[in-house]
Amino acid sequence: MRGGFEHGGWAAPGNDEVTAKAMAANMANVGPLLLGRRTYEDFYGYWPHQRGNPYSEALGERRKYVASTTLTEPLPWRNSTLLSGAAEAAVAELRREAGKDIAVFGSGQLVRSLMRHDLIDEYLLMIHPLVLGTGRRMFPDDGPKLGLRLVDSATTTTGVLIATYRPAAAT
Numbered sequence: 001m002r003g004g005f006e007h008g009g010w011a012a013p014g015n016d017e018v019t020a021k022a023m024a025a026n027m028a029n030v031g032p033l034l035l036g037r038r039t040y041e042d043f044y045g046y047w048p049h050q051r052g053n054p055y056s057e058a059l060g061e062r063r064k065y066v067a068s069t070t071l072t073e074p075l076p077w078r079n080s081t082l083l084s085g086a087a088e089a090a091v092a093e094l095r096r097e098a099g100k101d102i103a104v105f106g107s108g109q110l111v112r113s114l115m116r117h118d119l120i121d122e123y124l125l126m127i128h129p130l131v132l133g134t135g136r137r138m139f140p141d142d143g144p145k146l147g148l149r150l151v152d153s154a155t156t157t158t159g160v161l162i163a164t165y166r167p168a169a170a171t
Contacts, residue, residue, distance in 0.1 A: 005135050014128050018156040026124060027058050031100025034091065036107035037068035043105070044077045065094060065102075067110050088117040095119065108138055116144055122166050123148065129159040 035043065043059065050056040064080040067087035075082055083090035091114060094102060101121070104111055114120050125138075147168030154162045 007132050007135065010130060010132060011126070011128060014126070014130075014156065014158045014160040016157045016160075018154060019126075019158075019160060019162070022154055022162050024054065026103070027055070027062075029101070030103040032063040032065055032094070032102050033059070034065050034067065034094070034102050034104045034107070034110070036110035037066065037071055038109075039106040040064070040066045040068070040071075040075075040077070040080070044080075048077060065090075067091070067107075087113055088119060091119050092117070108136060111138070112140065112143060115146065118167075120167070122151075122164060125163050125165065127161040127163060 047056050047059045060078055062079060064075075064077065065083050066075060066080055067083050067090070071082055073082045083094075087110060091102070104114070104120075111120070148165035149168045150163060151166050152164040156162065
């Protein structure tokens with residue numbers, strides 16, 4: 001339950017082998033992870049305790065940067081670093097330093113902030129064949145106008161469209 005939203009867990013039935021392969025390929029091609037506080041806490045509460053899957057180890061070993069104004073160091077999950085100062089400035093600095101792409105999982109509030117500062121080069125969206133009628137919007141009414149260009153897509157056996165977009169101005 002978050003903000004009165006009662007439909008948590010709706011995405012799980014959309015997972016299949018196509019989704020697993022796409023997510024594994026994505027994880028293999030990115031460097032550090034960038035997470036907002038809530039996503040970090042949700043991931044930490046779940047993934048370190050799972051066994052027998054490739055995600056737990058990959059997430060544990062991966063460098064994780066956490067944007068939060070309420071958490072303090074040391075963070076409990078190994079390889080986690082709390083970003084200091086404004087998230088946008090910290091992420092702009094990380095982008096200059098990182099050798100591989102930085103991936104953001106979930107973290108809607110953080111993504112919206114990064115969008116406003118033109119700090120996202122690619123969007124991997126999983127579009128589910130489901131209308132809930134309520135919930136938080138990824139792209140709010142007061143967000144920036146952003147043209148996107150489709151660069152890749154796959155449809156899963158459950159009807160989920162995995163679409164990769166880049167800002168239209170990007171090459």
